[in-house]
Amino acid sequence: MKKRLFTPGPSAVPEEVLLEMAKPIVHHRTREFFDIANEALEGLRYFFQTKGDVAIFSSSGTGAMEAALVNSVSAGDGVLVLSAGKFGERFASIGKAYGCHVQSIEPGWGNPFDLAEVERVLRKDPKIRAVCATLCETSTASSCDIEGIGKIVRQYPETILIVDGISGLGAVPCKTDAWGLDMVVSGSQKALMLPPGLSFLSVSEKAWNAIERSTLPKFYFDLKQYRIARKKNDFPWTMAVSLIRGLKKALDLIQEETLEIMWKRHHIRAEAVRAAAKALGLKVFSKTPSDAVTAILLPEEVKGDLFVSQLRDKFGITFAGGQDSLKGKIVRISHFGWQDEFDTLTAISALEVMLTEHGYPCDPGIGVKVATPILFS
Amino acid sequence: MKKRLFTPGPSAVPEEVLLEMAKPIVHHRTREFFDIANEALEGLRYFFQTKGDVAIFSSSGTGAMEAALVNSVSAGDGVLVLSAGKFGERFASIGKAYGCHVQSIEPGWGNPFDLAEVERVLRKDPKIRAVCATLCETSTASSCDIEGIGKIVRQYPETILIVDGISGLGAVPCKTDAWGLDMVVSGSQKALMLPPGLSFLSVSEKAWNAIERSTLPKFYFDLKQYRIARKKNDFPWTMAVSLIRGLKKALDLIQEETLEIMWKRHHIRAEAVRAAAKALGLKVFSKTPSDAVTAILLPEEVKGDLFVSQLRDKFGITFAGGQDSLKGKIVRISHFGWQDEFDTLTAISALEVMLTEHGYPCDPGIGVKVATPILFS
Numbered sequence: 062m063k064k065r066l067f068t069p070g071p072s073a074v075p076e077e078v079l080l081e082m083a084k085p086i087v088h089h090r091t092r093e094f095f096d097i098a099n100e101a102l103e104g105l106r107y108f109f110q111t112k113g114d115v116a117i118f119s120s121s122g123t124g125a126m127e128a129a130l131v132n133s134v135s136a137g138d139g140v141l142v143l144s145a146g147k148f149g150e151r152f153a154s155i156g157k158a159y160g161c162h163v164q165s166i167e168p169g170w171g172n173p174f175d176l177a178e179v180e181r182v183l184r185k186d187p188k189i190r191a192v193c194a195t196l197c198e199t200s201t202a203s204s205c206d207i208e209g210i211g212k213i214v215r216q217y218p219e220t221i222l223i224v225d226g227i228s229g230l231g232a233v234p235c236k237t238d239a240w241g242l243d244m245v246v247s248g249s250q251k252a253l254m255l256p257p258g259l260s261f262l263s264v265s266e267k268a269w270n271a272i273e274r275s276t277l278p279k280f281y282f283d284l285k286q287y288r289i290a291r292k293k294n295d296f297p298w299t300m301a302v303s304l305i306r307g308l309k310k311a312l313d314l315i316q317e318e319t320l321e322i323m324w325k326r327h328h329i330r331a332e333a334v335r336a337a338a339k340a341l342g343l344k345v346f347s348k349t350p351s352d353a354v355t356a357i358l359l360p361e362e363v364k365g366d367l368f369v370s371q372l373r374d375k376f377g378i379t380f381a382g383g384q385d386s387l388k389g390k391i392v393r394i395s396h397f398g399w400q401d402e403f404d405t406l407t408a409i410s411a412l413e414v415m416l417t418e419h420g421y422p423c424d425p426g427i428g429v430k431v432a433t434p435i436l437f438s
Numbered sequence: 439m440k441k442r443l444f445t446p447g448p449s450a451v452p453e454e455v456l457l458e459m460a461k462p463i464v465h466h467r468t469r470e471f472f473d474i475a476n477e478a479l480e481g482l483r484y485f486f487q488t489k490g491d492v493a494i495f496s497s498s499g500t501g502a503m504e505a506a507l508v509n510s511v512s513a514g515d516g517v518l519v520l521s522a523g524k525f526g527e528r529f530a531s532i533g534k535a536y537g538c539h540v541q542s543i544e545p546g547w548g549n550p551f552d553l554a555e556v557e558r559v560l561r562k563d564p565k566i567r568a569v570c571a572t573l574c575e576t577s578t579a580s581s582c583d584i585e586g587i588g589k590i591v592r593q594y595p596e597t598i599l600i601v602d603g604i605s606g607l608g609a610v611p612c613k614t615d616a617w618g619l620d621m622v623v624s625g626s627q628k629a630l631m632l633p634p635g636l637s638f639l640s641v642s643e644k645a646w647n648a649i650e651r652s653t654l655p656k657f658y659f660d661l662k663q664y665r666i667a668r669k670k671n672d673f674p675w676t677m678a679v680s681l682i683r684g685l686k687k688a689l690d691l692i693q694e695e696t697l698e699i700m701w702k703r704h705h706i707r708a709e710a711v712r713a714a715a716k717a718l719g720l721k722v723f724s725k726t727p728s729d730a731v732t733a734i735l736l737p738e739e740v741k742g743d744l745f746v747s748q749l750r751d752k753f754g755i756t757f758a759g760g761q762d763s764l765k766g767k768i769v770r771i772s773h774f775g776w777q778d779e780f781d782t783l784t785a786i787s788a789l790e791v792m793l794t795e796h797g798y799p800c801d802p803g804i805g806v807k808v809a810t811p812i813l814f815s
Contacts, residue, residue, distance in 0.1 A: 064462060071463045071679060082680070083460040085441060086448045086633055088756050119635050120496050121675035124658040158657045250676060256463055258496050258635050258678030278536045278655065281501040298498035299627060301635030302448060303459070304678075379465050 064377040065400075067408050069199045069228050069354040071250035071257050072398020074307075075314065078254060082307040089300045097309050098300065104312025105261060108230065108253070108320070109245055111237035114264045116287050117308075119301045122227035122248035125260035127155050128282035129223045129244045130191065133271040136160035139189035141182055143174050143210070147200035147384050148225055152193040159277050162188070170386065171201040171347045171356075176209050183217060190271065192222050196245075197229030200384045202356035202393055203347040204233065208240045215241040221271050227251060227260075231315065232327045232353035232397045243268040249304065252323070252353070252397035254311050258304050328352045330396040330405045333435040337409040337428030341416065346391050354395040356383075357412075363419045365389035371415065378411045402436040441754040442777075444785050446576045446605050446731040448627035448634050449775020451684070452691065455631060459684040466677045474686050475677065481689025482638060485607065485630070485697070486622055488614035491641045493664050494685075496678045499604035499625035502637035504532050505659035506600045506621045507568065510648040513537035516566035518559055520551050520587070524577035524761050525602055529570040536654050539565070547763060548578040548724045548733075553586050560594060567648065569599050573606030573622075577761050579733035579770055580724040581610065588617040598648050604628060604637075608692065609704040609730035609774045620645040626681065629700070629730070629774040631688050635681050705729045707773040707782045710812040714786040714805030718793065723768050731772040733760075734789075740796045742766035748792065755788045779813040 066073045087094045098117075105115040118125055130152070134140060140156040142149055144165040156163040164182065168174055174194075183189055192214050196207055207224055214222040221243035226235055230245065231252030237245050243265040250257035264272070264284060272284055280286075281298070290297040315323065331352040335345050338357045346356040359365050366389050369382040381393040394408050409428040416423050443450045464471045475494075482492040495501055507529070511517060517533040519526055521542040533540040541559065545551055551571075560566055569591050573584055584601055591599040598620035603612055607622065608629030614622050620642040627634035641649070641661060649661055657663075658675070667674040692700065708729040712722050715734045723733040736742050743766050746759040758770040771785050786805040793800050 064464075066463060066465060068465045070676060071465060074463050079460040079462070083456040085456070086443060086451050086627075087441075088443060088445045088448060088758075089634065091750065091756065119498050120501070120658060121677075123675045124497070127658045155657045158660075159655045248676070250463075256678060256680035257466065257676045258681055280532045280535045281497060281504045281659075283535075298500045299447065299625070299634045300498075301633060301681075303633035304635055373468065379468065381465075 062377040064379070065404065065407065066379050066398060067394045068379050068381045069251070069393055069395040070248065072252070072254060072395060073400060074254050074256060075311070075399045078307045078310045081310040082303045084306060087302055089302050090295065094302060095294055098296070098305050101305055101309040101312055104309065104316060107316055108312060109237045109247070109263045110235065110239065110320070111263050113238065113266065114288070116262045116264065116284060117300070117305070118260045118262070118282065119258060119298070120260045121257060122246060122260050123151065124282065125246040125248070125262045126152060126225060128262050128284065129246055130155050130161070131159060131275070131277045131279040131282060132284045133221055133223070133244065133268060133275050134161055134190045135274070135276040137162060138191070139164065139186055141166070141189045141192045143179065143192070143194040143205070145172055145174065145201065145203065146170050146195070146198035148195050148198055148227070152225065171203055173349045174205065176206065176213060179210060180213050183213065183220065189220055192220060194222065194224055196224055196226040196235055197233060197351040197353040199228040199354060200387065201347050202351050202354045204349050204351040207235060207242065211240040211242055221268050229351065229353050231320070231323060233351060234324050237263050243271070249308065253308070254399050255304065255307050258301055259308060327396045329436060330402065331355055333405055333432035334394055334396070334409060336435055337412070337432045340431045341413065341423050341428050346387070353397055354393050356391045356393045358391055360421045363416065363421055365391065368392065368415055368419055371418070372411060376411060378408070405436060406432060439754040441756070442781065442784065443756050443775060444771045445756050445758045446628070446770055446772040447625065449629070449631060449772060450777060451631050451633060452688070452776045455684045455687045458687040459680045461683060464679055466679050467672065471679060472671055475673070475682050478682055478686040478689055481686065481693060484693055485689060486614045486624070486638070486640045487612065487616065487697070488640050490615065490643065491665070493639045493641065493661060494677070494682070495637045495639070495659065496635060496675070497637045498634060499623060499637050500528065501659065502623040502625070502639045503529060503602060505639050505661065506623055507532050507538070508536060508652070508654045508656040508659060509661045510598055510600070510621065510645060510652050511538055511567045512651070512653040514539060515568070516541065516563055518543070518566045518569045520556065520569070520571040520582070522549055522551065522578065522580065523547050523572070523575035525572050525575055525604070529602065548580055550726045551582065553583065553590060556587060557590050560590065560597065566597055569597060571599065571601055573601055573603040573612055574610060574728040574730040576605040576731060577764065578724050579728050579731045581726050581728040584612060584619065585617045588619055592618040598645050606728065606730050608697070608700060610728060611701050614640050620648070626685065630685070631691070631776050632681065632684050635678055636685060704773045706813060707779065708732055710782050710809035711771055711773070711786060713812055714789070714809045717808045718790065718800050718805050723764070730774055731770050733768045733770045735768055737798045740793065740798055742768065745769065745792055745796055748795070749788060753788060755785070782813060783809060
């Protein structure tokens with residue numbers, strides 16, 4: 062059975078990237094490897110839209126979220142988390158695990174943040190050393206006004222802005238330097254079109270100053286050790302050489318396409334799926350939908366978990382279901398990874414077929430009809 | 439140019455494992471992936487020789503070394519490190535980074551440990567909660583009597599034994615349960631014949647008790663979160679699905695061969711290289727050489743770094759040089775990874791050719807002559 066991944070991570074990887082990673086192993090302390098790694102780092106700077114440092118870790122995205130906090134704050138420091146989904150909550154959990162004083166702004170899953178409230182909280186509590194926000198909250202498929210938050214946080218010289226860009230970066234605009242984002246976290250298995258296993262963390266000058274002050278314990282994720290090694294054109298630990306090979310290749314493809322075109326294509330695909338959902342009489346869950354992934358509320362009579370597993374088992378098409386409080390209630394369709402406009406139509410057709418099978422009859426093609434002109438105009 | 443890796447990590451990966459990892463990405467929360475992962479975990483239990491738990495992390499081996507300590511001890515706890523090389527020293531650095539009271543037994547690089555001293559120190563200081571030892575100290579290519587240390591530490595009910603088996607496991611005997619090893623760390627890029635990117639940590643019942651007491655902060659490497667997820671047949675974070683695919687395949691090959699045959703083959707290859715070195719008038723560096731990797735002291739007139747880089751650039755053959763105080767003085771030839779007995783002869787021939795080029799003339803074949811009967815008897 063042919064398989065198609067529409068999950069918001071991991072995403073499908075281009076065949077040429079898969080084969081690049083299947084090449085024989087090179088030693089991680091050779092010129093051959095450093096040439097590949099340095100080109101990949103140059104590509105990452107473009108991907109992050111920064112002239113600053115981007116660190117690469119072998120870990121899931123959560124590892125780099127932890128790296129951001131343990132390197133920049135100390136026990137007892139205030140951490141303000143903008144939390145409206147599972148991944149916002151994760152920032153809060155990490156901060157608490159390390160003894161930070163965590164405050165969360167929680168408008169509820171899928172709801173937008175009131176930036177005036179962010180400003181109020183920051184003004185009231187001068188001990189806040191880090192603000193954590195999420196570019197695309199994958200659990201609710203919501204976007205967030207990171208540019209606006211950047212404008213607020215940059216006014217506080219001792220407070221940094223940490224952005225979880227794991228599932229958003231590359232899919233939606235995010236300009237690390239121009240927007241004043243001090244640390245942006247990302248992962249390999251999303252718009253970068255790589256397997257999971259690598260995570261990334263950009264570090265601004267302001268963040269480096271915070272790193273100097275931080276006293277939280279760390280070792281594997283220690284950015285100071287990382288910087289010392291990089292100054293000798295080395296890395297502190299053994300790098301995942303095959304994934305780095307793939308990273309370089311994937312970034313070559315992205316630079317060839319350009320981020321502007323990538324952002325536009327993700328936007329168009331998301332618009333197409335949102336229009337199709339509407340045509341099918343369904344609602345998009347989020348009040349501020351992201352262009353990286355779309356969450357569609359299922360009709361009440363449809364059992365979401367069964368819907369997702371049957372789609373996968375019968376047709377090889379994998380959507381994601383809902384997490385935690387959204388379990389069984391939504392399906393999430395990603396717009397990133399190795400997919401094109403015809404794949405988007407396939408996802409919409411799959412939705413139509415499976416909805417009908419689940420007792421929510423829809424005329425075949427009703428979603429495709431409205432999506433096609435959006436995708437191909 | 440054909441390339442051959444004899445470095446003590448990363449090692450060469452079998453072609454069929456490379457191609458297994460090039461298969462299309464599966465989602466990490468599907469039955470298909472859990473089936474692969476659970477078979478890999480079963481294979482890891484065999485590889486570690488344990489009926490207990492083995493955790494998989496996306497990280498380098500250093501990450502799992504940190505995981506072992508941060509999960510099992512608390513700030514101020516005593517940690518005894520048996521340190522006679524770079525990786526013993528790393529355990530000490532991690533313990534210090536987390537505020538443990540670290541004591542090291544340091545016989546000097548390449549020298550063996552006096553087990554009576556280990557016993558004396560443990561008896562004198564009842565606050566020691568963890569003893570850290572290294573199965574194969576890669577920096578000096580030395581073995582360590584882990585079985586003997588296990589017999590001592592098991593007498594202390596509140597002290598666990600943590601073993602860095604990163605470059606030793608699979609190459610030399612190491613019986614986690616039978617020897618009473620509470621936590622054994624390993625990595626993907628050594629005898630397991632995978633690319634770097636995964637690390638592993640076995641956990642005994644005694645170690646789980648220590649984990650209950652530990653108060654050090656942790657999140658990504660938190661074994662309690664890991665255990666909660668595993669109870670639901672899940673993993674806490676997104677797993678590196680392509681590497682896990684390769685892991686299952688590599689462990690299939692290892693189980694087919696059996697560990698006993700693997701250990702014997704590594705021993706024979708190491709014996710062959712040691713005999714060849716002797717025939718060439720050279721000395722093995724370590725007083726207790728490991729069968730995982732051999733470190734050969736170069737003649738004084740040979741510049742070690744140039745030796746290694748020329749071998750790589752001219753012939754595509756990669757040995758490792760020395761690290762830190764051994765920089766330029768030794769070459770290290772690994773016996774693990776995707777190599778057979780003819781590869782061992784190739785390594786010996788390469789040594790002969792390059793020694794002659796560096797002004798240390800040796801009759802061609804003098805090493806091969808003594809190694810061949812050892813390899814093929």
